[in-house]
Structure formats: C-alpha cells, structure tokens
Amino acid sequence: MFKSLESVIALYGIMKAGCAYVPLDPNAPEDRLKRIVAECRLSGLAIHPATAKRANLFAQGEGSLAVFGAEAEFWETLGARDANVVSLPTPSPTDLAYIMFTSGSTGTPKGIQHTHHSGLAYARMAASLYGLTPDDRLGNHSPFHFDMSTFEVFAGPVAGACSVLIPEAHARLPASLSQLVEAEKLTVWYSVPFAISQLVDHGALAQRNISALRWVIFGGEPIQTRYLRALAKHAPRARFSNSYGPAEVNQCTYFHASAQDIELLEKLPLGGPCPHAELKLVDHDGQDADRGELLVKTEAMMRGYWGSAQADGEVFCEERSGRWYRTGDLVERQPGGELVFLGRLDRQVKLRGHRIELEEVEAVLSELNGVVDACAAVRADQATLCAFVQIEDGDGPSAQSLRAYAGKHLPRYACPSEYIFTDTFPRTASGKIDRAALAKTLEAPCP
Amino acid sequence: MNPQIGDFITQTLLGGAEVEDTEDLLLSGQIDSLGVMRLVAFIEQTLSITVPPEDVVIEHFQSLAAIEAYLETRTMR
Numbered sequence: 001m002f003k004s005l006e007s008v009i010a011l012y013g014i015m016k017a018g019c020a021y022v023p024l025d026p027n028a029p030e031d032r033l034k035r036i037v038a039e040c041r042l043s044g045l046a047i048h049p050a051t052a053k054r055a056n057l058f059a060q061g062e063g064s065l066a067v068f069g070a071e072a073e074f075w076e077t078l079g080a081r082d083a084n085v086v087s088l089p090t091p092s093p094t095d096l097a098y099i100m101f102t103s104g105s106t107g108t109p110k111g112i113q114h115t116h117h118s119g120l121a122y123a124r125m126a127a128s129l130y131g132l133t134p135d136d137r138l139g140n141h142s143p144f145h146f147d148m149s150t151f152e153v154f155a156g157p158v159a160g161a162c163s164v165l166i167p168e169a170h171a172r173l174p175a176s177l178s179q180l181v182e183a184e185k186l187t188v189w190y191s192v193p194f195a196i197s198q199l200v201d202h203g204a205l206a207q208r209n210i211s212a213l214r215w216v217i218f219g220g221e222p223i224q225t226r227y228l229r230a231l232a233k234h235a236p237r238a239r240f241s242n243s244y245g246p247a248e249v250n251q252c253t254y255f256h257a258s259a260q261d262i263e264l265l266e267k268l269p270l271g272g273p274c275p276h277a278e279l280k281l282v283d284h285d286g287q288d289a290d291r292g293e294l295l296v297k298t299e300a301m302m303r304g305y306w307g308s309a310q311a312d313g314e315v316f317c318e319e320r321s322g323r324w325y326r327t328g329d330l331v332e333r334q335p336g337g338e339l340v341f342l343g344r345l346d347r348q349v350k351l352r353g354h355r356i357e358l359e360e361v362e363a364v365l366s367e368l369n370g371v372v373d374a375c376a377a378v379r380a381d382q383a384t385l386c387a388f389v390q391i392e393d394g395d396g397p398s399a400q401s402l403r404a405y406a407g408k409h410l411p412r413y414a415c416p417s418e419y420i421f422t423d424t425f426p427r428t429a430s431g432k433i434d435r436a437a438l439a440k441t442l443e444a445p446c447p
Numbered sequence: 448m449n450p451q452i453g454d455f456i457t458q459t460l461l462g463g464a465e466v467e468d469t470e471d472l473l474l475s476g477q478i479d480s481l482g483v484m485r486l487v488a489f490i491e492q493t494l495s496i497t498v499p500p501e502d503v504v505i506e507h508f509q510s511l512a513a514i515e516a517y518l519e520t521r522t523m524r
Contacts, residue, residue: 002474027475050474169473169505172480176504198480204501412479 001048002026003165006075007144010046010068011098011153015116018089019044020096022111023145026051029408030058036101036109037062040306044068049075093117099306100147100247103356103414105346107363111306112147112247121299122250123154125276129254130188130215130241132159137184137212140165141191146353147247148219151190161188171195178203178210185212190243192353193223200230210235219243219251220353222341228262242268244341245277247355248315249325250300252277253339269338270331276300279339280324281331293345294331295324347435349378351385354413361416364409365389370396373425375433376416379442387416388438390425448515455489456511468512473505483508496521 001007001024014021022040024033036042044066047055052070059067069075091097097116104110132138132155140152140163156163164184170177178199181189189196196218199205213235216228219242228240240262245251255271273279277298283289295317302325305311317324330342347358358376365374365387372390379386389402397405399419406415426434457463460482461472472478478486486508487498498521507517 167474169471169509172473172478172483173503173505173508174480175500175502179504202484202500202503204499207501 021098025145105357105359113303123158126155127159132161134160136161136187138163138188139186174198174203178208181210182208188215190217192220194352205234213238217241221350244270248302249296269340291332294327356414377439385416386418
C-alpha cells in the first residue's frame with residue numbers, strides 16, 4: 001500500500017486482531033515481494049483500491065493469500081461496522097507486532113521482528129525524549145516499510161500528537177514538500193539527511209513559512225551541518241537532534257545539537273545513550289574499550305530475525321548482564337563521553353538513508369548465468385552504487401541484462417547505477433578480492 | 448510536448464516503459480527525486496529557460512500531461 005489513511009487503519013487493525021504486520025514496499029520488485037510472502041508465510045494482504053490491479057495479479061500466484069481492501073467500498077463502510085461483534089484478543093507484550101525487512105548479506109532479505117513490548121518501549125522513549133504533546137504535528141516522511149516510520153506511527157499516538165502522512169509524491173518534490181510543511185504547520189520533522197538536503201537545496205524555502213518547526217530530527221546516516229545552518233534561517237525556533245540506532249534496536253543514542261554545535265562542527269556526534277538503552281564499546285577481544293564495536297542493550301531490541309537462528313547468533317551477545325546487540329558500527333568515545341561514528345566493521349553501506357549490504361548486491365548479480373564474480377562499491381563523490389563484474393569469455397551478460405536482473409531482484413535503491421566490466425579482480429595476498437584497491441579506482445571523478 | 452523532452456522522460460528516465468499521459472509518475476516511484484532534478488536540468492538546457500525551484504511542484508510534474516501543460520505556460524511567455 002502507498003501511504004494513505006487506509007494504510008494506517010490496516011497497520012492498527014492487523015495488530016488489534018492479534019496479528020503482526022509486515023509492511024511491503026509497493027515499488028519493490030515482484031520477486032523480492034514473493035520471497036518475503038513465502039518466507040513469512042503471510043496469510044493476508046491488505047491493499048488499497050488504487051493499487052488493486054497489481055496487487056490482485058500478485059496475489060493470484062500466491063494460493064493461500066487472502067486479499068482485503070481491493071474495493072473502495074470495503075474502506076468506506078469500515079466505520080459503520082459494529083466493532084463489538086468481534087472479540088479482540090489482548091496481545092501479550094511478547095507477541096509479535098511487526099516485521100521489517102532489511103538488506104541481508106546472503107542475498108536474502110532479513111526480517112527484523114519487533115514485539116508489542118519492544119515497539120512500545122521505543123515509542124514511549126521517543127515521545128518522552130522529544131517532549132511530544134497533543135499540540136504537536138509530526139511529519140511522517142519515511143515509508144512504512146522503513147523503521148523510522150514507527151516514530152510517527154507509534155510515538156505520535158502514544159503522546160496524543162497528530163501525525164501527518166506525507167504522500168510519496170511530496171517526498172519526491174521538495175518544493176511541494178515545503179508547501180506541505182507550511183500548510184500543515186508541522187512542529188516535528190524526522191527524516192533521513194537526504195530529505196533535509198533536498199528541502200534546503202530545492203525546497204524554495206525563501207517563499208515558505210516553516211517557522212512552526214520546533215524539532216528537526218535526522219538519522220540513518222551522517223548529516224552535513226551546512227544543511228542545518230541553512231534550515232535554521234527558515235526555522236528559527238527549531239532544535240536539531242541527531243538520532244542513531246539500527247532497526248534491530250530502534251533509536252538508542254541522541255545528540256541535541258546547539259546553535260553553536262551547528263556553527264562549529266562539520267559532522268555531529270552520535271551523542272549518548274537514550275534513557276532506555278545501555279551502550280558499551282568492545283575491542284577485538286570483547287574487552288571494554290574507548291574505541292571499538294558499539295553494543296546495545298535495550299527494551300526496544302528486536303526479538304530476533306525471522307526464521308534465522310544463525311543470523312541471531314551473529315548479532316546477539318549473551319552475557320550475565322543480559323542480551324546485547326552487536327551493531328557492527330565502529331565507534332569512538334570522546335573525552336567528554338560523547339560517541340562518534342567512525343565506520344562499519346562489515347560491508348554495509350548507507351545511500352540516502354537506505355541500508356544496503358554490498359554482499360547482497362554481489363550475491364544477486366552472481367546468480368546470473370555467465371557472471372564469474374561481482375564486486376559492488378560506492379562512488380563516494382556521487383553517492384551512487386557501482387558494480388565491477390567479471391564475465392565468462394564471450395558468453396557473459398551485457399550491462400543491460402545485468403541491470404534488468406538487478407531490477408527484478410533488488411530494491412530500486414540497491415540497484416547499481418553503473419556496471420564496470422573487468423577481466424580480472426585485484427586480489428589480496430590471501431586471494432580475496434582487494435576491495436580497497438577497487439574502491440580506489442572509483443575515487444577519480446566520473447568522466 | 449517538445450519531442451526531445453518527451454524522449455528524455457520516456458527513454459532516459461523511464462527506461463522505455465509505456466505510460467499513459469495522465470499516469471502518476473511520482474506515486475509509483477517511476478521518477479524519483481533525483482530523476483525530477485535531472486528532468487529539470489534537461490528542460491532548462493533544451494529550452495534555454497530557468498525553472499525556478501518553486502515551480503517544481505506536483506501540479507507541474509505529476510504526469511506527462513502536467514509537464515506538457517507547464518511547459519506550454521513557460522514557452523508562451
């Protein structure tokens with residue numbers, strides 16, 4: 001479902017019925033959606049009449065899938081139904097509330113399972129951290145299949161605030177987006193940095209009044225503070241907050257940036273722990289350190305990955321003090337106690353806030369006949385994804401067929417925009433592809 | 448519609464996909480925010496006009512028909 005009032009009704013209805021919701025990206029390739037439907041053994045599909053044609057076609061191939069909402073009448077008559085005729089189960093805090101799928105390094109998307117307890121723990125913490133009140137109007141920029149959406153979907157209602165759904169088209173046109181921020185008198189903004197940079201660069205802010213904003217919160221990847229300096233001129237009351245936390249644990253650190261921070265710093269620190277989270281840094285040997293992998297312990301932690309005990313084993317660290325989640329993020333503690341993000345310990349990258357495992361891109365490309373090996377890398381200056389591909393002599397796929405295959409199996413944001421064919425890969429002493437050397441070749445600007 | 452601009456949308460941005468004149472190009476994500484920026488740059492270059500940021504709104508860019516109507520207002524001036 002695209003964003004609509006109906007989609008929120010569906011989310012809450014599914015949970016009220018004692019089921020878990022699995023938000024599907026209507027723009028995701030069909031094969032990827034099918035994989036998720038099969039893997040989760042989904043029993044029902046809630047759809048919007050606007051996308052009924054495609055959804056019905058899709059559901060036809062999935063025998064046991066019941067489809068709701070294809071007719072406009074279904075939604076129009078919902079309010080007239082007597083809610084008392086059905087007895088609703090009372091979910092236990094440990095029951096599953098939702099599963100969000102994210103990039104998985106094996107080539108199969110990973111389902112992050114959150115319970116009513118973990119989802120609510122995050123919502124209550126966020127509502128309190130940002131002092132949300134019934135007077136607030138939250139702009140929901142993130143699509144529902146993206147974990148950041150739980151801020152407006154759960155934390156807003158917990159505080160009695162109003163959440164304003166931002167339609168997909170507005171999210172793509174900054175000048176329309178800024179119109180909406182003004183017309184809806186949004187007081188709280190939460191998005192990936194890319195959306196903020198778009199608002200500043202193309203949002204025609206000089207002609208808009210966005211002065212009702214009191215919080216501008218961003219997360220998903222580092223932001224350049226010059227965008228905040230520019231935004232502050234149009235939103236003089238706004239405070240700025242850097243939010244950090246993988247979808248597995250929800251937001252677990254925050255840094256409220258002062259006017260001085262925005263003026264003096266190029267990048268903002270991750271800050272310190274949210275009230276419901278404990279953090280620690282460990283070195284290679286698992287010993288506490290001031291520079292190392294960030295581990296998180298919080299009530300807002302996922303129950304585990306859907307159907308993958310092996311993936312759970314890789315990220316959970318069981319100790320006497322309880323269960324910790326390994327973020328895979330390399331972090332340093334500054335003398336003042338603030339945490340600073342240094343990079344990833346694995347090959348996960350963020351492009352415009354989207355989390356991508358480069359291994360997943362490579363695994364998908366390597367499935368195609370005639371591909372010997374593939375290596376994905378980010379062209380940093382343009383924030384685009386490139387794929388180096390080695391094909392069989394005289395019998396390999398063209399860039400066009402690689403592009404088509406990726407388009408069928410990967411979300412749009414994870415499809416390489418450039419294919420570079422190579423006869424051989426540089427190798428490290430141990431025979432692995434020398435990714436650092438390949439990445440270096442991308443440093444020269446695009447011709 | 449200026450044929451060069453029509454081609455740019457259908458071939459370069461939509462990869463040759465067939466679309467109706469009134470089909471919503473933004474909702475379905477067929478054109479994302481970077482696509483819109485590329486289109487604006489192409490229009491400016493091809494027609495030698497400036498498209499101010501406040502003009503890049505849904506009403507003008509939602510569909511092929513909307514883009515055509517907007518370009519007409521711009522080239523008649």
